[in-house]
Amino acid sequence: MLAGYDMTPPDPRAVRELRLEIEEFHAAYCWALDRGALEEWPDFFTEDALYRVTARENADSGLPVGLVYAEGKAMLRDRAFAIAKTQMFAPRYLQHMVSNVRVLTLAEPVRAQANYLLLQTLMEGPTTIHQAGRYYDTFSRVDGRLLLKERQCVYDTLLIANDLVYPV
Amino acid sequence: MLAGYDMTPPDPRAVRELRLEIEEFHAAYCWALDRGALEEWPDFFTEDALYRVTARENADSGLPVGLVYAEGKAMLRDRAFAIAKTQMFAPRYLQHMVSNVRVLTLAEPVRAQANYLLLQTLMEGPTTIHQAGRYYDTFSRVDGRLLLKERQCVYDTLLIANDLVYPV
Amino acid sequence: MLAGYDMTPPDPRAVRELRLEIEEFHAAYCWALDRGALEEWPDFFTEDALYRVTARENADSGLPVGLVYAEGKAMLRDRAFAIAKTQMFAPRYLQHMVSNVRVLTLAEPVRAQANYLLLQTLMEGPTTIHQAGRYYDTFSRVDGRLLLKERQCVYDTLLIANDLVYPV
Numbered sequence: 001m002l003a004g005y006d007m008t009p010p011d012p013r014a015v016r017e018l019r020l021e022i023e024e025f026h027a028a029y030c031w032a033l034d035r036g037a038l039e040e041w042p043d044f045f046t047e048d049a050l051y052r053v054t055a056r057e058n059a060d061s062g063l064p065v066g067l068v069y070a071e072g073k074a075m076l077r078d079r080a081f082a083i084a085k086t087q088m089f090a091p092r093y094l095q096h097m098v099s100n101v102r103v104l105t106l107a108e109p110v111r112a113q114a115n116y117l118l119l120q121t122l123m124e125g126p127t128t129i130h131q132a133g134r135y136y137d138t139f140s141r142v143d144g145r146l147l148l149k150e151r152q153c154v155y156d157t158l159l160i161a162n163d164l165v166y167p168v
Numbered sequence: 169m170l171a172g173y174d175m176t177p178p179d180p181r182a183v184r185e186l187r188l189e190i191e192e193f194h195a196a197y198c199w200a201l202d203r204g205a206l207e208e209w210p211d212f213f214t215e216d217a218l219y220r221v222t223a224r225e226n227a228d229s230g231l232p233v234g235l236v237y238a239e240g241k242a243m244l245r246d247r248a249f250a251i252a253k254t255q256m257f258a259p260r261y262l263q264h265m266v267s268n269v270r271v272l273t274l275a276e277p278v279r280a281q282a283n284y285l286l287l288q289t290l291m292e293g294p295t296t297i298h299q300a301g302r303y304y305d306t307f308s309r310v311d312g313r314l315l316l317k318e319r320q321c322v323y324d325t326l327l328i329a330n331d332l333v334y335p336v
Numbered sequence: 337m338l339a340g341y342d343m344t345p346p347d348p349r350a351v352r353e354l355r356l357e358i359e360e361f362h363a364a365y366c367w368a369l370d371r372g373a374l375e376e377w378p379d380f381f382t383e384d385a386l387y388r389v390t391a392r393e394n395a396d397s398g399l400p401v402g403l404v405y406a407e408g409k410a411m412l413r414d415r416a417f418a419i420a421k422t423q424m425f426a427p428r429y430l431q432h433m434v435s436n437v438r439v440l441t442l443a444e445p446v447r448a449q450a451n452y453l454l455l456q457t458l459m460e461g462p463t464t465i466h467q468a469g470r471y472y473d474t475f476s477r478v479d480g481r482l483l484l485k486e487r488q489c490v491y492d493t494l495l496i497a498n499d500l501v502y503p504v
Contacts, residue, residue, distance in 0.1 A: 020187075020188075020356075021180075024187070024270075027270045030268055093324040095300050096283070099267055100362065100363040100366055100432065100433065102360075102367060115431055115432070115433055117453075119324070121325055124326050127299070128297070129297075129463045129464070129465075132463040134370075134431075156431060156455070157463040158457070158462060192438075194436065195436040196438070198436055199436065199438060261392060263453075263468050287453065287468045289468065294493060295467070295492055296465070
């Protein structure tokens with residue numbers, strides 16, 4: 001568990017509205033990834049955003065820097081471009097299921113968490129569990145829209161290097 | 169991706185209310201199927217409804233007609249009756265998980281999408297991923313209730329003929 | 337299907353608010369279990385609560401008493417303590433996905449159901465489906481908060497004795 005992710009915020013109504021807005025954010029974010037529109041992915045982040053993917057074992061030990069680390073939207077763009085360009089891996093379909101969204105702070109920057117299940121289908125094959133984990137998010141509101149100021153994806157699943165290529 | 173499923177509709181409040189209503193629709197629809205009440209299934213559709221189940225590969229290529237195709241509630245009733253009657257397959261439990269609901273148009277006919285994960289348990293066995301995919305829905309409001317005017321289920325998973333017998 | 341779980345309640349607005357509140361309950365409850373805070377688990381129940389875990393086959397036959405049965409918060413506390421203390425099993429990560437929440441009665445005690453998917457990851461291994469099933473819940477409101485007066489977990493998956501140790 002990451003520090004601070006067990007708080008209960010005060011105003012249930014406002015928390016609920018924010019939770020629903022965050023669910024809509026997740027649906028849009030995941031849909032960009034699931035349909036392969038990698039070039040849209042950086043637009044869900046602020047200019048100075050942090051993006052990290054970390055094994056739960058490391059996160060629990062207070063070692064939050066994981067195998068994937070990007071700082072700033074430019075780095076996210078480079079990453080998205082590289083993935084889209086190189087096509088080094090077998091084609092596959094990805095699908096995100098997101099549930100159990102929890103809002104942790106109402107005041108900005110908004111902090112929230114959610115459970116994700118990332119399903120993978122290689123061409124002409126069965127669908128398998130690619131990765132299960134939690135999003136630990138910090139949102140800023142820019143021009144009325146929520147954007148990720150920080151997203152830390154903490155995965156339970158044992159992953160190998162190749163599995164980390166695609167954004168979560 | 170199906171044409172038109174990347175629009176952003178204008179009124180966030182109204183979209184949210186509609187999204188919540190659609191989630192309730194999914195919960196009721198899936199519960200009818202998951203508890204085996206196949207005879208209730210056609211009642212979630214309008215009289216002139218279209219129901220299709222299509223592989224993602226075909227949908228992406230603009231070939232929306234899939235292995236399962238039903239036009240009109242009478243055809244859905246025939247199908248439900250045939251499945252309930254014949255019992256040709258091994259008994260199994262099915263469970264739907266639905267997430268990432270997105271509303272695409274507020275004006276009727278309402279268009280929306282959602283991710284589904286269909287889990288299957290054969291008697292005395294483990295639970296496996298039977299099918300992962302997306303609903304592309306068009307709803308009409310009839311006597312105040314949302315009904316499906318069109319449901320296209322686009323699945324990622326490689327399926328064989330037998331797997332397509334049960335409604336999604 | 338359990339008796340009474342196919343009713344449609346009357347007031348859609350109030351049902352929606354209650355559904356959203358129950359979703360928040362599930363997110364908090366599952367987060368306690370998923371992060372291993374077993375000592376918090378009994379606090380989601382009323383003093384006189386019933387907790388049962390039953391195979392679907394038994395539930396469908398009207399045999400609701402399952403392999404796990406606890407009556408009263410004290411028994412839940414004993415159980416949580418025993419599990420936390422003994423550590424008899426290999427370490428593992430658990431993650432709950434909850435969806436398809438349905439409210440069945442507005443009047444107290446509130447009755448509701450939901451689908452759950454419990455994912456399990458053994459250390460350094462893949463993530464697998466541990467259990468899929470449905471919560472059949474009865475809630476009481478105590479000091480403004482929803483608490484479980486009864487939770488019956490009905491699972492589809494074939495389980496062995498060891499799998500039933502951890503709370504669902």
